[in-house]
Amino acid sequence: xxxxxxxxxRFATGRGQFLTDLPGVAGGLPRIFVDVTIASAxxxxxxxxxxxxxxxxxxxxxxxxxxxGAECVGTAGIEVRGRLYSGTLxxxxxxxxxxxxxxxxxEGVAFVPSxxxxxTWPLPPAVLGFRGMLEYLRFAIDPRDExxxxxxx
Amino acid sequence: xxxxxxxxxxxxxxRHIIAQKPPxxxxxxxxxxxxxxxxYVRSELxxxxxxxxxxxxESQHGAPRRRSVGGAKPGNPVQQPIAGHEFAVYFTWSSxxxxxxxxxxxxxxxxxxxxxxxxxxPSFPTRLERTQGFxxxxxxxxxxxxxxxxxxxxxxxxxxxxxxxxxxxxxxNVVAEVEGALREGRFRAASELAAVGARRFPxxxxxxxxxxxxxxxxxxxxxxxxHESSALNKAWFDAHAREHLGRWVAxxxxxxxxxxxxxxxxxxxxxxxxxxxxMRVA
Numbered sequence: 001x002x003x004x005x006x007x008x009x010r011f012a013t014g015r016g017q018f019l020t021d022l023p024g025v026a027g028g029l030p031r032i033f034v035d036v037t038i039a040s041a042x043x044x045x046x047x048x049x050x051x052x053x054x055x056x057x058x059x060x061x062x063x064x065x066x067x068x069g070a071e072c073v074g075t076a077g078i079e080v081r082g083r084l085y086s087g088t089l090x091x092x093x094x095x096x097x098x099x100x101x102x103x104x105x106x107e108g109v110a111f112v113p114s115x116x117x118x119x120t121w122p123l124p125p126a127v128l129g130f131r132g133m134l135e136y137l138r139f140a141i142d143p144r145d146e147x148x149x150x151x152x153x
Numbered sequence: 154x155x156x157x158x159x160x161x162x163x164x165x166x167x168r169h170i171i172a173q174k175p176p177x178x179x180x181x182x183x184x185x186x187x188x189x190x191x192x193y194v195r196s197e198l199x200x201x202x203x204x205x206x207x208x209x210x211e212s213q214h215g216a217p218r219r220r221s222v223g224g225a226k227p228g229n230p231v232q233q234p235i236a237g238h239e240f241a242v243y244f245t246w247s248s249x250x251x252x253x254x255x256x257x258x259x260x261x262x263x264x265x266x267x268x269x270x271x272x273x274x275p276s277f278p279t280r281l282e283r284t285q286g287f288x289x290x291x292x293x294x295x296x297x298x299x300x301x302x303x304x305x306x307x308x309x310x311x312x313x314x315x316x317x318x319x320x321x322x323x324x325x326n327v328v329a330e331v332e333g334a335l336r337e338g339r340f341r342a343a344s345e346l347a348a349v350g351a352r353r354f355p356x357x358x359x360x361x362x363x364x365x366x367x368x369x370x371x372x373x374x375x376x377x378x379x380h381e382s383s384a385l386n387k388a389w390f391d392a393h394a395r396e397h398l399g400r401w402v403a404x405x406x407x408x409x410x411x412x413x414x415x416x417x418x419x420x421x422x423x424x425x426x427x428x429x430x431x432m433r434v435a
Binding site: 071077 | 332335336337338340341343344362363365366367368369370371372373374375376377378379380381383384386387390391394401415416417420426427428429430431432433434
């Protein structure tokens with residue numbers, strides 16, 4: 001059931017289901033993963049209320065064909081666990097996938113780091129940050145049934 | 154030579170000054186000043202305002218009779234040089250009645266608590282880095298620094314100090330500022346600077362691109378169909394992800410359709426990954 005605000009309007013237009021405790025991901029830290037499509041590839045993206053934009057593993061970004069089809073600005077920097085990574089910012093489309101209600105398509109900024117040869121990206125394939133992304137949406141978590149509610153605001 | 158007054162009347166406010174200046178002079182400095190005020194509004198449910206009076210006028214006519222634009226009583230003025238001329242600057246703040254408050258829940262209220270007393274404003278070393286939207290400037294400047302900067306720039310290239318001019322009106326400097334903010338991870342600041350810069354320099358392809366790429370997210374559609382497979386895929390990951398540690402997996406309609414040590418290997422094995430959830434379980 002999609003929640004409503006006190007004035008009767010819908011708080012959310014879609015409800016997805018989130019995953020937690022994916023083994024081996026994020027160093028074993030509990031994270032919330034939501035079902036998304038970024039550009040042309042679907043994955044579970046980790047929510048990061050302390051992060052910014054959508055941050056993509058370069059391998060995943062390549063699969064999603066982000067660099068091929070998007071306008072970009074570089075070079076940007078992002079700090080991950082005390083280390084500064086440089087990369088490129090792309091304007092790209094993404095979809096928050098609903099299990100109930102409607103899925104939401106939006107356009108936002110994705111950061112794709114440039115890694116040294118042989119280096120691996122320490123974060124999940126995609127991370128949805130608060131700053132510059134989630135802060136422009138309505139969203140809520142219901143841990144009882146692992147629901148992720150979302151909608152525009 | 155005294156600075157020609159860009160305004161008339163005894164109580165010019167920043168808002169009035171901005172309103173009276175030609176748009177070309179406002180795009181950068183005035184725009185940023187407005188954004189600065191807007192950021193207060195958005196982040197604090199409070200709008201800080203400031204009144205400017207040339208010190209000569211101040212000494213001749215005394216304190217402003219009328220209260221500020223927002224209706225609150227101005228505090229004691231600060232004598233502040235702007236573009237080489239002495240001004241009395243009054244600060245005050247008022248409620249932002251026209252803001253959609255429902256969009257502001259959860260915003261920081263640090264500044265409100267810091268500025269509890271108007272009399273503290275001139276001397277209080279208020280930093281804005283703790284407020285939303287001020288990460289570009291707040292790290293090293295006080296409220297007074299920032300307002301002074303914007304207003305000095307607003308006075309324009311014909312009267313303003315050369316250093317202000319060069320900082321505020323050169324296209325390449327704006328590009329460099331955006332790039333610098335990006336390198337330092339100050340994304341919101343970069344977005345705001347790019348947007349203002351693109352308005353100020355409409356012929357700049359670089360700033361236009363920066364403004365497009367860095368613009369806030371935009372909802373395109375909110376009526377797309379739901380995916381039944383979502384629950385099936387979740388059930389697979391809950392039950393089986395642990396068996397594939399260190400691997401990239403592709404799961405479609407609740408079933409594993411391929412795995413590999415890398416995305417490339419996975420793609421070689423499963424050329425069609427459309428609609429599949431691709432995840433690295435490590």
